[in-house]
Amino acid sequence: MVYSYYPGCTLKTKAKDLDKGARRAAEALGIVMEELPEWQCCGGVYPMGKDEIATKLSSVRALVAAKEKKQDLLTLCSACHHVLKRVNNDMATNEDIRNKANAYMELEEPYAGETRVIHYLEMLRDVVGFDKLKEAVTNPLTGRKIGAYYGCLLLRPSKTLQFDNPENPTIIEDFIRAIGAEPVVYAYRNECCGGYVTLENKDLARSKVANIVESAKEGGAECLITACPLCMYNLSNNNAAGDLPVYYFTELLCEALGLDKEGN
Amino acid sequence: MENLEIARELERISGVNPRKCMKCGKCSGTCPAYDKMEYHPHQFVSMVETGRIEKLLESESLFTCLSCFACVERCPRGVEPANIIEAVRLMKIRPQNENHLHAEQIPELLDENLPQQAIVSAFRKYKK
Numbered sequence: 001m002v003y004s005y006y007p008g009c010t011l012k013t014k015a016k017d018l019d020k021g022a023r024r025a026a027e028a029l030g031i032v033m034e035e036l037p038e039w040q041c042c043g044g045v046y047p048m049g050k051d052e053i054a055t056k057l058s059s060v061r062a063l064v065a066a067k068e069k070k071q072d073l074l075t076l077c078s079a080c081h082h083v084l085k086r087v088n089n090d091m092a093t094n095e096d097i098r099n100k101a102n103a104y105m106e107l108e109e110p111y112a113g114e115t116r117v118i119h120y121l122e123m124l125r126d127v128v129g130f131d132k133l134k135e136a137v138t139n140p141l142t143g144r145k146i147g148a149y150y151g152c153l154l155l156r157p158s159k160t161l162q163f164d165n166p167e168n169p170t171i172i173e174d175f176i177r178a179i180g181a182e183p184v185v186y187a188y189r190n191e192c193c194g195g196y197v198t199l200e201n202k203d204l205a206r207s208k209v210a211n212i213v214e215s216a217k218e219g220g221a222e223c224l225i226t227a228c229p230l231c232m233y234n235l236s237n238n239n240a241a242g243d244l245p246v247y248y249f250t251e252l253l254c255e256a257l258g259l260d261k262e263g264n
Numbered sequence: 265m266e267n268l269e270i271a272r273e274l275e276r277i278s279g280v281n282p283r284k285c286m287k288c289g290k291c292s293g294t295c296p297a298y299d300k301m302e303y304h305p306h307q308f309v310s311m312v313e314t315g316r317i318e319k320l321l322e323s324e325s326l327f328t329c330l331s332c333f334a335c336v337e338r339c340p341r342g343v344e345p346a347n348i349i350e351a352v353r354l355m356k357i358r359p360q361n362e363n364h365l366h367a368e369q370i371p372e373l374l375d376e377n378l379p380q381q382a383i384v385s386a387f388r389k390y391k392k
Contacts, residue, residue, distance in 0.1 A: 014379040044385035045331055048350040050279045055388065079381055156333035157344075166337050192296045192332035196385035199365075199373050200327065204300050208330075229379040237377050 001127055003074035003118070004066035005033040006084060009041045011077055015229035021250030022076050022120055024259050029128050029136060033074060036065050042083040045196070053100045059087035060101050063115045072116040074123060076250075078228035082153035082161065085117045089160045119154065119163065121171055121227065121249070130178040138258035140180025146252070147184040147221030148172030149212065151231045152192050166190065172225065175249065179256035186219035188212040193234040205238040213241040225249040267315035270355070274312050278351035282313035284341045291335035291345040301325040305335045305345035312348055317355075326353045327364055327390060357392045365390035 011019040026033050040058035047055040062084060066073040075081035090097045092113025102110040118126075124133055150169055158166035169190060173183035193212060194205030212235065216224055223245040226232050235246045254260075275281060291305035292298055303311070303325045311320055320326070326349065335345040357363055365386055374383075 008381075009384070010379040010381040014377065041384055043388050044381045045388045047388065048347045049277050049354050051277055052354075077381070079385070152330075152332040152334070156337040158337060192330045192334065194296075195330050195332065196382050196389065197297075197328070197330055198378075199382055199386045201300070204297060204328070204330075207299075208296055230381045230385070233377055233379050233382065237375070 001030075001123075002032040002034060002071060003123070004069055004071040005035045005074045005076075006039055006042075006062050006066075006080055007035060008039075008075075008077045008080035010079075010229040015077070015232065015248070018076060018227070018229065018232075018248040018250055021248060021254045025250060025253045025257055028257050028259060029133070031123065031128065034069075034071070036062060038065070042080045044079050044083070046083045046086045050094070050097070053097065053104065056087045056090065056097065056101060057104060059084050060091060060105060060111060063088050063091065063113075063117070064105070064107060064111050066115045067111065072118050074118055074120060076120045076227065078119075078151060078153040078226075079230065081117065081119045086160050088113050088115060088117050119227070121154075121175060122163065124175060124178075125171055130174050133175075133178040134180075137178070137180055137256045139256055141252060141256055142180050144181040145184050145220050145222045146176045146181045147186055147216040147219065147224045148176060148189055149193075149216075149224045149226045149231060149235065149246070150190045151226065151228050152190070152195070153228065155190055172249065175253075176225070179252060181252075184216065184219040184221040186215045186221065188215040193231045194238065195230055195234070198230075198234055198238060202238060205234050206240055209234050209238045210241040213239055213244050217242060217244060223247060225252060267317050270317050271312050271315040274317070274348065274351045274355065277354060278344070278347040280309075280312075280344050280347045280351070282309045282343065282348065285309045285313070285343050286341055288340065290338050290340065291343070294334045294338045296332055296334065297328045297330050300328050305329075305349065308348050308352065309343060309345050312352070317352070320352050321356050325349075326356055329353075331389070353389065354392075357390065363391040
């Protein structure tokens, strides 16, 4: 399977480990990730205003580029996935946004949400299959107790994201089982880490992170995994609730597949 | 009357019909920023419905919403309170010189681990 891949800004800088691990594991699993030759920042947050058009165009450009290659668009960062998926939904369902964006883009063929946006975890579940992933694991993380941190952006609003059950998701727990570890289900796994508000209000972010960390530790988690660089930041840098290591899920995926940091 | 006109404009920007709200309070009950807000999600919905916009436009609560979409997901009536808050925030920052965050402030807010995602997200939320 060959995908157009949208890495996003942060995966080229502060979150290189998320990107690198995904590429190495994909190669081992027979998945080809072709990075879009030109992509622009998605903006990090979905512009909710119905009259916001310009702020949606970078996403439209990425979606159109994948359509032209007749490929699904693979995402990895939770925030990019959220923005691209919701803008795609607007292009498919909101006539006003679609017309205005197309008028601006001056494409040969208007875009109407044809591209399928798929997150890396969805790809593992629906294309590779967690059973096949389990077979590919050479270094199972036996005995490790891992908490899935979903956060907000992969799950909500579920009407559009259609990622998993928004209140009782299982995809990351199933992933944890596939790599041979034991998932720890805890109450705050789909509650907010504080997000971008850390810039202005550290106390708010710290109190949100404390709820998450305390809840995960109480459940017996030895570490957390995430797909979001901002969640990673908050959980690591705004945590005053006791040590709890946080990894990108792709780091543990590589470990389970027996791939070292150099991809060997 | 003027405020009701602004209220209808906010409904247009947000795509939300606040009259669908049945006042159950679930949006505020589930809001992770509730304790830090002067006006809470259910109040945004109700104050836009009745045209009491001025206090909302002056409130820091506009910038306390985390955009986590818990209120949107859990509203039994599909009201989407976060969209209403975003619309009021847009109305606040769209006029000239009303930016809540300035590029000059960024260096002092940075630390070496802060991801770019945080900065671009904050600019989208706080600045036009």
